[in-house]
Amino acid sequence: xxxxxxxxxxxxxxxxxxxxxxxxxxxxxxxxxxxxxxxxxxxxxxxxxxxxxxxxxxxxxxxxxxxxxxxxxxxxxxxxxxxxxxxxxxxxxxxxxxxxxxxxxxxxxxxxxxxxxxxxxxxxxxxxxxxxxxxxxxxxxxxxxxxxxxxxxxxxxxxxxxxxxxxxxxxxxxxxxxxxxxxxxxxxxxxxxxxxxxxxxxxxxxxxxxxxxxxxxxxxxxxxxxxxxxxxxxxxxxxxxxxxxxxxxxxxxxxxxxxxxxxxxxxxxxxxxxxxxxxxxxxxxxxxxxxxxxxxxxxxxxxxxxxxxxxxxxxxxxxxxxxxxxxxxxxxxxxxxxxxxxxxxxxxxxxxxxxxxxxxxxxxxxxxxxxxxxxxxxxxxxxxxxxxxxxxxxxxxxxxxxxxxxxxxxxxxxxxxxxxxxxxxxxxxxxxxxxxxxxxxxxxxxxxxxxxxxxxxxxxxxxxxxxxxxxxxxxxxxxxxxxxxxx
Amino acid sequence: xxxxxxxxxxxxxxxxxxxxxxxxxxxxxxxxxxxxxxxxxxxxxxxxxxxxxxxxxxxxxxxxxxxxxxxxxxxxxxxxxxxxxxxxxxxxxxxxxxxxxxxxxxxxxxxxxxxxxxxxxxxxxxxxxxxxxxxxxxxxxxxxxxxxxxxxxxxxxxxxxxxxxxxxxxxxxxxxxxxxxxxxxxxxxxxxxxxxxxxxxxxxxxxxxxxxxxxxxxxxxxxxxxxxxxxxxxxxxxxxxxxxxxxxxxxxxxxxxxxxxxxxxxxxxxxxxxxxxxxxxxxxxxxxxxxxxxxxxxxxxxxxxxxxxxxxxxxxxxxxxxxxxxxxxxxxxxxxxxxxxxxxxxxxxxxxxxxxxxxxxxxxxxxxxxxxxxxxxxxxxxxxxxxxxxxxxxxxxxxxxxxxxxxxxxxxxxxxxxxxxxxxxxxxxxxxxxxxxxxxxxxxxxxxxxxxxxxxxxxxxxxxxxxxxxxxxxxxxxxxxxxxxxx
Numbered sequence: 003x004x005x006x007x008x009x010x011x012x013x014x015x016x017x018x019x020x021x022x023x024x025x026x027x028x029x030x031x032x033x034x035x036x037x038x039x040x041x042x043x044x045x046x047x048x049x050x051x052x053x054x055x056x057x058x059x060x061x062x063x064x065x066x067x068x069x070x071x072x073x074x075x076x077x078x079x080x081x082x083x084x085x086x087x088x089x090x091x092x093x094x095x096x097x098x099x100x101x102x103x104x105x106x107x108x109x110x111x112x113x114x115x116x117x118x119x120x121x122x123x124x125x126x127x128x129x130x131x132x133x134x135x136x137x138x139x140x141x142x143x144x145x146x147x148x149x150x151x152x153x154x155x156x157x158x159x160x161x162x163x164x165x166x167x168x169x170x171x172x173x174x175x176x177x178x179x180x181x182x183x184x185x186x187x188x189x190x191x192x193x194x195x196x197x198x199x200x201x202x203x204x205x206x207x208x209x210x211x212x213x214x215x216x217x218x219x220x221x222x223x224x225x226x227x228x229x230x231x232x233x234x235x236x237x238x239x240x241x242x243x244x245x246x247x248x249x250x251x252x253x254x255x256x257x258x259x260x261x262x263x264x265x266x267x268x269x270x271x272x273x274x275x276x277x278x279x280x281x282x283x284x285x286x287x288x289x290x291x292x293x294x295x296x297x298x299x300x301x302x303x304x305x306x307x308x309x310x311x312x313x314x315x316x317x318x319x320x321x322x323x324x325x326x327x328x329x330x331x332x333x334x335x336x337x338x339x340x341x342x343x344x345x346x347x348x349x350x351x352x353x354x355x356x357x358x359x360x361x362x363x364x365x366x367x368x369x370x371x372x373x374x375x376x377x378x379x380x381x382x383x384x385x386x387x388x389x390x391x392x393x394x395x396x397x398x399x400x401x402x403x404x405x406x407x408x409x410x411x412x413x414x415x416x417x418x419x420x421x422x423x424x425x426x427x428x429x430x431x432x433x434x435x436x437x438x439x440x441x442x443x444x445x446x447x448x449x450x451x452x453x454x455x456x457x458x459x460x461x462x463x464x465x466x467x468x469x470x471x472x473x474x475x476x477x478x479x480x481x482x483x484x485x486x487x488x489x
Numbered sequence: 490x491x492x493x494x495x496x497x498x499x500x501x502x503x504x505x506x507x508x509x510x511x512x513x514x515x516x517x518x519x520x521x522x523x524x525x526x527x528x529x530x531x532x533x534x535x536x537x538x539x540x541x542x543x544x545x546x547x548x549x550x551x552x553x554x555x556x557x558x559x560x561x562x563x564x565x566x567x568x569x570x571x572x573x574x575x576x577x578x579x580x581x582x583x584x585x586x587x588x589x590x591x592x593x594x595x596x597x598x599x600x601x602x603x604x605x606x607x608x609x610x611x612x613x614x615x616x617x618x619x620x621x622x623x624x625x626x627x628x629x630x631x632x633x634x635x636x637x638x639x640x641x642x643x644x645x646x647x648x649x650x651x652x653x654x655x656x657x658x659x660x661x662x663x664x665x666x667x668x669x670x671x672x673x674x675x676x677x678x679x680x681x682x683x684x685x686x687x688x689x690x691x692x693x694x695x696x697x698x699x700x701x702x703x704x705x706x707x708x709x710x711x712x713x714x715x716x717x718x719x720x721x722x723x724x725x726x727x728x729x730x731x732x733x734x735x736x737x738x739x740x741x742x743x744x745x746x747x748x749x750x751x752x753x754x755x756x757x758x759x760x761x762x763x764x765x766x767x768x769x770x771x772x773x774x775x776x777x778x779x780x781x782x783x784x785x786x787x788x789x790x791x792x793x794x795x796x797x798x799x800x801x802x803x804x805x806x807x808x809x810x811x812x813x814x815x816x817x818x819x820x821x822x823x824x825x826x827x828x829x830x831x832x833x834x835x836x837x838x839x840x841x842x843x844x845x846x847x848x849x850x851x852x853x854x855x856x857x858x859x860x861x862x863x864x865x866x867x868x869x870x871x872x873x874x875x876x877x878x879x880x881x882x883x884x885x886x887x888x889x890x891x892x893x894x895x896x897x898x899x900x901x902x903x904x905x906x907x908x909x910x911x912x913x914x915x916x917x918x919x920x921x922x923x924x925x926x927x928x929x930x931x932x933x934x935x936x937x938x939x940x941x942x943x944x945x946x947x948x949x950x951x952x953x954x955x956x957x958x959x960x961x962x963x964x965x966x967x968x969x970x971x972x973x974x975x976x
Contacts, residue, residue, distance in 0.1 A: 003866050009672035034677070036668045040861065052797070088582075093668050094678035096666055101809030105835040108748075108782060110702045121655065126648065137651040148642045151854075155635045164624040166820035168607065181523045181580050185496035190521070192580035200687070200848035207847045213598045231845040262593075295595060310539070311496055322588030335651035337853035347786035348592040355600035359720040360694045360847065362688035366824035368852055378491050 005037055007044040007052045013320045020055050024063035032072050032083055035093040043073065043081040045212060069074040078328030099472075116232030117450045125468075129442035134420050134465030137335040141391055145382045150374035154367055164389060169358035171198040172369035177341055178376045179328075187303060188313030188324060191344045197353050198342050201362050202301060202329035205343040206264075207233050208323060208353050209297055210362075213262050214239040223251050225451035225461075227271045230264065230299070243453035245269055248412070250277035253288035267315045271301065272451050272463050273412035273422045282315050289323055290321045296324045302332045302418055304385045307393040309416040312324045322346040330372060330469075332419070333385060340364060341373055388467075392419055395466040402475040406482035411461060419467035420447075424460055431462040434481070439489065441480045494539045499525075507542050508591050511550035519559050519570055522580040530560065530568040538937050541598055546844030555869040573617065603719030605935045616929040621907050621952030624822040630871045630880055634821075637861035645757035649857045656845035658685040658858035665863045666815075666829055674790060675800030676813060676939055678831045684840050685829050687851050689816035692830040693751075694720050695840050695847075696784050696812060701726040707749040710738050712938035712948075714758045717786070718933060724750055730940035733757055735899070737764035740775035749774060750786045754802045758788065759938050759950050760899035760909045776810055783811045789905055791820045791872045794880040796903040809833040817859060819906070819954075820872060827851060875954075876891055879906055882953040882961060889962040898948060906954035909935075916975045918949040921968070924975065928967045 067073040074084040105469040187383040199205040224243035250270045267277035298315045315327040329341035401465040412422035431447040448461025518524040533547040554560040561571040612708035647855040686692040701724040711730035731742045737757045754764035785802045816828035918934040935948025
């Protein structure tokens with residue numbers, strides 16, 4: 003691509019002759035990596051006109067730059083950044099002076115420094131990636147996704163692609179979710195009770211912004227999803243972690259004064275516990291006594307290959323106090339950033355207004371592509387294929403874990419894509435994970451899932467949504483060996 | 490698509506026989522519009538197994554539903570929702586009981602009720618749409634956008650499409666913005682100083698969340714963009730509207746105690762005023778005196794066809810106190826939801842963490858598609874084509890306005906895509922706009938752009954980015970006629 007003439011500016015109070023300024027401008031562009039070798043400079047006529055200087059000034063500057071090997075002249079076709087110019091590998095403009103702004107004062111709050119662990123960018127290069135929640139290219143129906151995306155890019159869908167929806171959503175997607183997705187969870191909802199979000203994270207964030215501030219008290223499960231705990235911490239509310247047991251969140255442990263309860267009843271994150279029906283009813287009764295709202299994060303309900311999932315907590319809710327959060331991140335792919343929430347109309351109306359202020363709406367094209375993928379039945383086929391593969395992998399996992407004598411601390415009764423594991427007595431899962439990196443094995447240490455300063459160090463999560471079945475037994479063997487070495 | 494067996498649930502404490510319950514479940518699905526005519530029911534064997542009832546129970550229920558014309562039996566292929574079943578046009582499940590939740594107490598804040606006007610969904614059906622900020626299908630390079638989207642959907646870009654980027658952005662897009670887009674505004678920035686956002690709205694929202702609370706004071710231009718004023722109002726800060734003049738925001742009118750200044754120097758929204766260099770320098774000096782931060786919303790800078798745009802305010806900033814907000818909504822399309830912000834590293838680092846908590850990252854696919862569209866030069870060609878068309882339309886606008894004797898209150902000196910207009914003395918632009926709807930003319934009344942209770946009623950905005958040149962003169966004539974009729 004030629005270098006645009008519009009990127010050149012003369013500074014009114016710069017020192018030196020005009021020719022020297024032009025030379026310096028170009029040399030700096032090359033030395034900082036902004037211009038790449040082989041890129042074409044504007045013609046001397048155009049640059050001169052743009053800068054309001056004489057053409058000879060630019061020509062002399064160019065000639066000088068050719069002599070210094072910054073540029074090369076290619077006959078009548080013009081000037082190019084020389085192939086042997088000192089171009090650095092990345093663009094790094096000269097650092098400016100130090101800021102005169104005291105950022106510690108200017109910012110009303112800090113958002114960095116949370117518990118959310120950083121997953122390695124290069125996880126695909128691991129031979130044994132027991133990573134959670136990423137996409138397996140061998141299971142995702144990439145071909146049909148492309149087809150649906152192409153259709154959504156068509157002339158007929160031009161408005162759905164390009165329009166400013168303002169606070170609205172793609173009606174096709176909302177209708178599909180209402181008629182087909184939610185009934186699978188026993189939920190009936192009208193379009194006014196549904197909001198499309200930028201993934202479940204965005205739904206949880208909207209909820210926290212609407213329901214929590216420094217004067218409110220909220221309960222989260224402990225352990226829980228660190229990104230959720232981080233965003234609730236930002237709200238400034240009194241955050242009460244309640245330790246889960248083998249059946250998930252115990253309702254009787256929810257303290258007085260709680261106004262909002264965050265829970266993952268279908269498949270507790272990260273322990274994978276499923277809350278039995280009796281406890282679900284007890285949880286709703288407890289919420290009613292407290293007059294609290296319940297935020298149900300129903301992630302991954304589609305991955306049911308061992309048993310039928312129970313209906314969502316929301317399906318039992320007669321008070322309108324459950325806000326249901328769903329996501330396509332696990333069943334399609336996390337980079338899609340598409341989720342949804344279901345709640346009473348007064349709540350969704352405010353959530354819609356808040357979402358419009360924050361970001362207007364999730365991009366039309368991804369909403370429409372997802373609507374096609376769902377309504378043409380590709381989604382259901384993919385879920386079946388994924389469930390089959392996860393079922394195979396789960397069998398292989400349990401087999402290998404049993405062979406190697408490792409300890410499972412939690413396993414989803416209807417399926418899922420991860421196991422919650424316990425290390426051998428005294429082995430720190432952070433050290434275990436670090437040691438396994440050298441073995442090309444990726445596991446997730448459990449400590450960041452726990453709240454507070456005294457975090458149990460003996461747990462880790464093994465995802466099996468991205469590791470090929472054939473590698474599971476060797477991967478588990480390596481984990482076992484590393485565990486023994488740390489004893 | 491067949492009706493999924495997973496959407497059927499028996500309620501443990503429901504009254505009536507099992508057969509009656511199955512019948513009712515299906516009848517309700519049809520009557521609510523969840524099942525559509527022609528959709529196939531699960532086989533009696535599958536449904537019976539799923540519900541844990543005997544097959545004869547389901548068969549009898551189906552037979553009864555056929556007799557009542559809810560279903561039709563098609564020989565051996567199974568049962569379908571009958572073509573003459575009483576299916577309503579839209580899905581509307583039975584309303585639930587009234588909520589037991591007092592939403593006025595449960596919500597910590599209201600977000601509805603702002604000033605942001607709702608644009609008509611059907612604006613494309615207007616013959617004379619003087620709408621602002623929407624896409625003209627005749628100018629947008631849809632074919633190459635599709636090409637780029639296809640490429641971004643390819644096997645090579647699988648990770649960019651599907652991965653959870655967490656708090657990161659597409660490095661291709663960031664590099665393009667750093668090397669090509671920002672230099673056009675005289676800005677040099679390293680990748681650590683750039684954050685991709687879900688449109689400019691999202692950038693402004695992040696900024697307000699990071700810099701404002703009830704104890705802070707902020708200045709906005711008056712008139713200004715209503716959605717911006719709404720989101721600043723949500724922050725609870727002391728919001729001081731400062732009336733703009735023909736050169737934009739007057740620095741000397743910014744009150745003591747101001748900590749954050751929101752401004753649109755290149756092209757004031759909505760008056761289109763361009764701030765001269767001397768005033769930009771005075772604005773920065775005033776900000777330094779106050780130790781205030783400046784948020785520069787540089788929307789639409791690409792639409793420069795009359796004169797070269799001045800460099801951004803950010804390019805003059807030596808203190809690190811300017812936060813620059815850019816967007817692809819006007820130059821590509823608003824449904825894309827893609828913008829970016831540039832600021833000092835400590836600010837961008839916190840913004841990145843806040844964005845990750847809110848929504849993680851803008852979808853990978855749209856970032857990569859935009860990166861291709863930009864780096865293959867399609868964007869620059871499109872800007873040239875749009876500028877040419879807007880130039881033609883602008884000439885036609887000014888011509889027609891002059892012929893009809895209408896009054897321009899503000900026009901961008903380097904271009905833009907709208908004019909700020911004044912009604913004839915005493916004519917309310919809200920009434921003018923309402924009257925013009927019958928004439929298939931869409932204009933934007935000016936009152937919502939103003940802050941406070943006493944809003945000037947004599948202004949309106951005429952966008953010319955979506956109206957064909959050939960219709961401008963008739964559209965303007967209709968506005969003039971409607972204005973005369975209201976005198």
